[in-house]
Amino acid sequence: MDLHTGDWIFTGNRDYAGVTGTALIAQRIHTRLVIERGSFIYDRTGELGSHLRSLLSMPVPKGKVLAEGIIREALEPMRDIIVSEIVLQDVTDDPDIPPTSIKAIIFWAPAPDIGGGFIDVATPVTINLNLGVV
Numbered sequence: 001m002d003l004h005t006g007d008w009i010f011t012g013n014r015d016y017a018g019v020t021g022t023a024l025i026a027q028r029i030h031t032r033l034v035i036e037r038g039s040f041i042y043d044r045t046g047e048l049g050s051h052l053r054s055l056l057s058m059p060v061p062k063g064k065v066l067a068e069g070i071i072r073e074a075l076e077p078m079r080d081i082i083v084s085e086i087v088l089q090d091v092t093d094d095p096d097i098p099p100t101s102i103k104a105i106i107f108w109a110p111a112p113d114i115g116g117g118f119i120d121v122a123t124p125v126t127i128n129l130n131l132g133v134v
Contacts, residue, residue: 029125050074063131101130
């Protein structure tokens, strides 16, 4: 899946394209963040997903305070990565109007014990959180 557009990627023979390496890890990060924690029936540990939906209808300043902790909680079970930084940005088309959504940019690197020592920071993962309240 293209993480920027959300579109499925196909091969020349119209089959789903597979991803490997850091692209696969980025896809796993994105999936963990968009799935609601506890909603996936086959997740017996209850660790897949996030509580980002709890931020809906929350004022942006309060959502920004809570978002980083929720993101870190969702990614903590991924022992093969290290989250180095989470940047939260207001999203607005007009600087005179308060934002109703934020963008989270997650900077990460593969954990050194799985051979990630040669990559300083992999491609950041971005997710938009539409909070809906000023």
